[in-house]
Amino acid sequence: xxxxxVLPDSEAKRWKYLNNVRTRxxxxxxxxxxxxxxxxxxxxxxxxxxxxxxxxxILKNLALSGFKDISVIDMDTIDIxxxxxxxxxxxxxxxxxxxxxxxxxxxxxxxxxxxxxxNCKIQDFDxxxxxxxxxxxxxxxxxxxxxxxxxxxxxxxNCENPDSMKPLIDGGTEGFKGQAxxxxxxxxxxxxxxxxxxxxxxxxPLCTLAxxxxxxxxxxxxAHVIAWDKEKPFPQLDKDDPEHITWLxxxxxxxxxxxxxxxxxxxxxxxVVKNIIPAIAATNSVIAxxxxxxxxxxxxxxxxxxxxxxxxxxxxxxxxxxxxxxTYTFKHEQKEDCPVCGMTARVLKVNPTWTLEELIESxxxxxxxxxxxPSVRAxxxxxxxxxxxxxxxxxxxxxxxTLEQLGLTEGTELAVTDPAFVGVVFNFSLKFA
Amino acid sequence: MxxxxxxxxxxxxxxPSDKERKxxxxxxxxxxxxxxxxxxxxxxxxxxxxxxxGVETLKNLILPGIGRFVIHDNALVDExxxxxxxxxxxxxxxxxxxxxxxxxxxELNPEVDxxxxxxxxxxxxxxxxxxxxxxxxxxxxxxINHVELETLEQYSKEHKTPLIAxxxxxxxxxxxxxxxxxxxxxxxxxxETATTDLRLLSPxxxxxxxxxxxxxxxxxxxxxxxxxxxxxxxxxxYLNKWKATHNGTYPSTYKEKMEFRQLVRDAARxxxxxxxxxxFDEAAAAVLKTVAPFSLPSGLKEVFEYEHKDxxxxxxxxxxxADAVKAFYTKHGSLPLPGNVPDMKAQSKVYVQLxxxxxxxxxxxxAEVLQTAQAIAGTGREMDPAEVDLFCKNxxxxxxxxxxxxxxxxxxxxKERLQQVLRQEMANDQVxxxxxxxxxxxxxxxxxxxxxxxxxxxxxxxxxxxxxxxxLSDNLSSEEYGDLNEKLGNVAEDLARxxxxxxxxxxALTGGMVAQEMIKIIxxxxxxxxxxxxxxxxxxxxxxxxx
Numbered sequence: 001x002x003x004x005x006v007l008p009d010s011e012a013k014r015w016k017y018l019n020n021v022r023t024r025x026x027x028x029x030x031x032x033x034x035x036x037x038x039x040x041x042x043x044x045x046x047x048x049x050x051x052x053x054x055x056x057x058i059l060k061n062l063a064l065s066g067f068k069d070i071s072v073i074d075m076d077t078i079d080i081x082x083x084x085x086x087x088x089x090x091x092x093x094x095x096x097x098x099x100x101x102x103x104x105x106x107x108x109x110x111x112x113x114x115x116x117x118x119n120c121k122i123q124d125f126d127x128x129x130x131x132x133x134x135x136x137x138x139x140x141x142x143x144x145x146x147x148x149x150x151x152x153x154x155x156x157x158n159c160e161n162p163d164s165m166k167p168l169i170d171g172g173t174e175g176f177k178g179q180a181x182x183x184x185x186x187x188x189x190x191x192x193x194x195x196x197x198x199x200x201x202x203x204x205p206l207c208t209l210a211x212x213x214x215x216x217x218x219x220x221x222x223a224h225v226i227a228w229d230k231e232k233p234f235p236q237l238d239k240d241d242p243e244h245i246t247w248l249x250x251x252x253x254x255x256x257x258x259x260x261x262x263x264x265x266x267x268x269x270x271x272v273v274k275n276i277i278p279a280i281a282a283t284n285s286v287i288a289x290x291x292x293x294x295x296x297x298x299x300x301x302x303x304x305x306x307x308x309x310x311x312x313x314x315x316x317x318x319x320x321x322x323x324x325x326x327t328y329t330f331k332h333e334q335k336e337d338c339p340v341c342g343m344t345a346r347v348l349k350v351n352p353t354w355t356l357e358e359l360i361e362s363x364x365x366x367x368x369x370x371x372x373x374p375s376v377r378a379x380x381x382x383x384x385x386x387x388x389x390x391x392x393x394x395x396x397x398x399x400x401x402t403l404e405q406l407g408l409t410e411g412t413e414l415a416v417t418d419p420a421f422v423g424v425v426f427n428f429s430l431k432f433a
Numbered sequence: 434m435x436x437x438x439x440x441x442x443x444x445x446x447x448x449p450s451d452k453e454r455k456x457x458x459x460x461x462x463x464x465x466x467x468x469x470x471x472x473x474x475x476x477x478x479x480x481x482x483x484x485x486x487g488v489e490t491l492k493n494l495i496l497p498g499i500g501r502f503v504i505h506d507n508a509l510v511d512e513x514x515x516x517x518x519x520x521x522x523x524x525x526x527x528x529x530x531x532x533x534x535x536x537x538x539x540e541l542n543p544e545v546d547x548x549x550x551x552x553x554x555x556x557x558x559x560x561x562x563x564x565x566x567x568x569x570x571x572x573x574x575x576x577i578n579h580v581e582l583e584t585l586e587q588y589s590k591e592h593k594t595p596l597i598a599x600x601x602x603x604x605x606x607x608x609x610x611x612x613x614x615x616x617x618x619x620x621x622x623x624x625e626t627a628t629t630d631l632r633l634l635s636p637x638x639x640x641x642x643x644x645x646x647x648x649x650x651x652x653x654x655x656x657x658x659x660x661x662x663x664x665x666x667x668x669x670x671y672l673n674k675w676k677a678t679h680n681g682t683y684p685s686t687y688k689e690k691m692e693f694r695q696l697v698r699d700a701a702r703x704x705x706x707x708x709x710x711x712x713f714d715e716a717a718a719a720v721l722k723t724v725a726p727f728s729l730p731s732g733l734k735e736v737f738e739y740e741h742k743d744x745x746x747x748x749x750x751x752x753x754x755a756d757a758v759k760a761f762y763t764k765h766g767s768l769p770l771p772g773n774v775p776d777m778k779a780q781s782k783v784y785v786q787l788x789x790x791x792x793x794x795x796x797x798x799x800a801e802v803l804q805t806a807q808a809i810a811g812t813g814r815e816m817d818p819a820e821v822d823l824f825c826k827n828x829x830x831x832x833x834x835x836x837x838x839x840x841x842x843x844x845x846x847x848k849e850r851l852q853q854v855l856r857q858e859m860a861n862d863q864v865x866x867x868x869x870x871x872x873x874x875x876x877x878x879x880x881x882x883x884x885x886x887x888x889x890x891x892x893x894x895x896x897x898x899x900x901x902x903x904x905l906s907d908n909l910s911s912e913e914y915g916d917l918n919e920k921l922g923n924v925a926e927d928l929a930r931x932x933x934x935x936x937x938x939x940x941a942l943t944g945g946m947v948a949q950e951m952i953k954i955i956x957x958x959x960x961x962x963x964x965x966x967x968x969x970x971x972x973x974x975x976x977x978x979x980x
Contacts, residue, residue, distance in 0.1 A: 017934030064937035285945030
């Protein structure tokens with residue numbers, strides 16, 4: 001429900017500090033190119049959406065930056081471990097939907113701002129939905145989700161229609177470190193171009209887990225992956241269920257005892273199984289504010305913003321706070337062969353004696369692909385489709401054939417799709433090793 | 434089926450408490466010891482002006498669970514507060530801002546005690562300081578009035594309280610930590626990869642024997658055994674071989690290390706399905722890092738060479754342990770062994786044995802340091818073995834912040850010091866311009882200081898620039914001023930449009946950084962800045978200065 005209308009006079013008084021800055025050009029914007037009189041009106045109309053674990057900070061910041069029409073998308077419910085930093089939530093809110101609770105709280109606190117919550121995944125919406133927004137601010141906690149929204153926005157961007165170009169502002173944190181970046185779809189480096197900034201963590205080899213564990217983490221992973229599968233104590237592993245974690249903890253402890261390994265604790269068990277990343281309010285504040293600062297500058301044009309197109313113009317800020325304070329603000333260059341925003345196909349080094357199955361499996365671990373369920377076509381011909389089931393059955397025999405046998409040669413272009421990225425085609429050009 | 438499972442699953446008795454679950458994500462950064470330090474902290478905020486940056490800092494301290502906070506703020510809530518400060522709402526109009534802030538901030542964490550001041554006309558900052566339990570740290574924001582600032586400085590001097598100044602206006606901010614003396618940090622949490630101290634060039638008898646036993650018939654080991662030799666053992670074996678053919682010396686030049694690395698690579702067996710051996714790959718990869726002579730790290734050197742003003746009885750336990758470690762180093766030519774061994778391909782039993790050899794030596798070294806420390810401390814003072822252990826584990830990464838005195842460095846905060854830093858920054862800028870590096874943010878710091886000097890919202894560009902000139906005094910040449918004025922002019926112009934007001938995002942960002950630094954000081958973990966951080970919200974950059 002919207003809050004009572006605030007009188008225009010008190011609006012001016014209320015937003016005095018913000019308006020002093022956003023309606024004036026300052027020293028770094030050409031006063032001839034800047035019209036301060038339309039900023040407030042324009043920003044009142046902007047639809048902006050935020051999502052993810054930095055959501056509380058982002059909502060607070062956007063509301064106090066003069067945005068009036070904010071949407072928030074989050075599928076999560078509130079957990080007790082969120083309360084040390086997700087400050088819009090209280091003990092009594094545990095179990096409720098984050099988007100709803102956050103939206104209600106900020107609407108009540110900052111009058112005149114409308115916040116529309118959606119309790120679902122960002123992937124549950126399509127291009128038509130995202131078309132309504134002018135700016136997107138994300139503080140998501142997975143690379144997949146980031147790649148998805150990036151691909152969606154890049155696909156939508158059509159340089160003949162300026163409204164279809166929506167700046168994506170992305171922030172992420174880990175302990176005392178974080179990054180904030182601005183992506184102007186098709187006009188510069190995108191999330192996919194920047195995939196090499198997030199190398200996937202090397203998995204512990206199976207033989208280490210199975211026969212030569214040395215670290216407490218090995219014992220935990222063994223319990224998680226091997227013992228659980230074998231003994232199936234519960235039908236489905238629920239990583240948030242303390243009973244399930246306790247089972248894994250005890251199993252890991254037994255194994256550790258067997259090999260004389262110390263260090264298995266409940267906390268470590270949880271950490272390994274859930275891949276827990278340490279998080280504190282302070283770092284989240286820094287990164288979310290850096291993102292929203294850019295949103296304000298983009299929306300008002302009252303100062304240069306990160307991601308301004310142009311030679312040498314930075315679009316990426318890295319932040320590190322564990323050893324003094326360091327930021328590194330630089331320009332990440334767009335990649336010509338980016339599967340999402342690039343024009344040319346990406347070179348893929350392969351061995352012609354590989355089977356199609358081996359090629360398909362390699363897509364998962366390849367840093368510049370990271371595709372878990374790829375379907376492959378080559379120059380018009382379908383090689384293997386994961387879905388639908390009848391097509392999968394039809395193309396399954398191809399898995400055993402070698403690339404050579406399938407008629408693939410040096411320079412053949414592959415078109416790869418993956419259900420995690422609907423509408424995106426990853427183009428690769430084969431190079432035989 | 435469910436019944437059987439219930440019997441097998443032990444009760445969640447040793448599961449975490451509610452508090453541990455709430456703080457789980459932060460306990461993984463500073464552990465129970467850091468949390469205990471936070472929960473004993475009593476923080477004062479002296480608030481003023483648009484009043485937001487200090488409040489955003491407090492939010493980030495209350496959420497992780499400091500013990501207590503107090504807000505001293507003379508303002509009454511007005512309309513402009515509601516457009517910048519999240520912790521006020523429209524039921525607060527006309528009320529004491531301190532009271533409303535304390536209330537809405539207090540909601541963030543029921544375990545934290547909060548209070549506010551002034552409650553009556555007779556209450557002053559001075560009376561608050563007299564009545565309140567000792568403050569762990571005090572932060573204040575600009576535009577603080579100079580009487581209150583003097584009161585704080587007096588208190589800080591008397592009680593050795595860290596004082597934090599914060600200034601956020603428009604797109605710019607800075608904050609400065611004034612610590613009461615040299616501040617040592619033991620638990621710096623260095624990067625995992627940096628902490629490996631394997632002592633391959635000075636192995637002790639137990640390690641030597643272990644390695645020799647494993648490799649004496651290395652060529653006749655079966656493929657499994659050979660392929661599971663821990664890389665530490667591999668390197669020790671081949672270092673011995675090298676010594677034997679190089680007059681008893683270890684590889685020292687880069688060329689020699691490359692040669693040695695190739696020697697190790699060539700020793701891997703290739704007649705197997707993988708075409709190589711993972712443990713030998715690990716060994717080769719470790720050569721450059723581990724085949725390196727010991728050199729005393731600069732942080733520890735500074736500790737060893739520190740000139741004390743207080744006699745031993747008045748020094749903290751840190752210094753007593755440092756002296757003991759120094760004695761150890763003087764006697765043995767090496768530091769106490771930290772004792773951690775990185776993961777490596779090996780049989781579990783063998784790895785654990787190797788680990789135990791390192792742990793045993795580490796324990797032995799720590800015991801020696803403890804004994805020495807106890808002797809230095811005398812009979813009146815009991816040394817804590819856990820504290821000695823922590824120091825020994827982290828000795829190579831110990832750091833001193835805010836070292837007092839020190840050569841020709843002018844006292845912090847005064848004109849000479851400002852000029853010194855300015856000259857250095859201008860010189861850096863000349864190089865930066867040629868190498869396309871970013872420019873110094875020092876003009877931002879000066880402009881904010883200048884603005885505070887002017888003291889009011891109508892300060893324009895010219896007034897700010899003039900205020901900076903008076904801060905720096907007349908010792909700068911007109912050429913130096915010319916250089917500065919252009920950069921300063923732009924910042925001052927951009928600052929002036931804000932009319933001393935805060936932008937929420939800049940204050941939220943700054944509040945995040947200040948809180949992070951305060952947590953480091955309170956928990957004595959991780960490395961704090963020394964001592965001023967400036968944020969440029971136009972270019973999204975920070976820079977740290979020692980002013």
